[in-house]
Amino acid sequence: MKVQIRQGVFETNSSSTHSLSIISKEKSDLLDKGELYINGYSLAIYTKEEVDSRWEEYQKEDHSYPYPNKEEFRKKYLCALTMEEFEEFCEDNYYETLWETSPDDKWVAVSLWGDRS
Numbered sequence: 001m002k003v004q005i006r007q008g009v010f011e012t013n014s015s016s017t018h019s020l021s022i023i024s025k026e027k028s029d030l031l032d033k034g035e036l037y038i039n040g041y042s043l044a045i046y047t048k049e050e051v052d053s054r055w056e057e058y059q060k061e062d063h064s065y066p067y068p069n070k071e072e073f074r075k076k077y078l079c080a081l082t083m084e085e086f087e088e089f090c091e092d093n094y095y096e097t098l099w100e101t102s103p104d105d106k107w108v109a110v111s112l113w114g115d116r117s
Helices: 025-033 048-060 070-077 083-092
Strands: 017-024 036-039 045-047 095-101 107-114
Touching: 017 025, 025 036, 025 095, 025 107, 036 048, 045 048, 048 070, 083 095
Parallel strands: none
Antiparallel strands: 017 107, 036 045, 095 107
């Protein structure tokens, strides 16, 4: 079996879904306040400005199934979720999450795993 290592990628050979994200404590606090969004699959972080910009670009394109408004686009197309929506998403998809703050209180590691079967 050939082993290939790619820089900055976490990968396993299992049927479970795994994501790991490390964010600043400041961003974690903004997520808690509802000022940022988190992607339910990749754990990417979106600002409200990024969501607005992506929505504007999306509206310029022709789509066979257009989203009726920015909220539906944010939740269903970008999967950019508030913390409350993220917790529901994880529960609905049988995902487990773990939030760990670094000892110096500067970073937060978020891990996501689960079996969608």
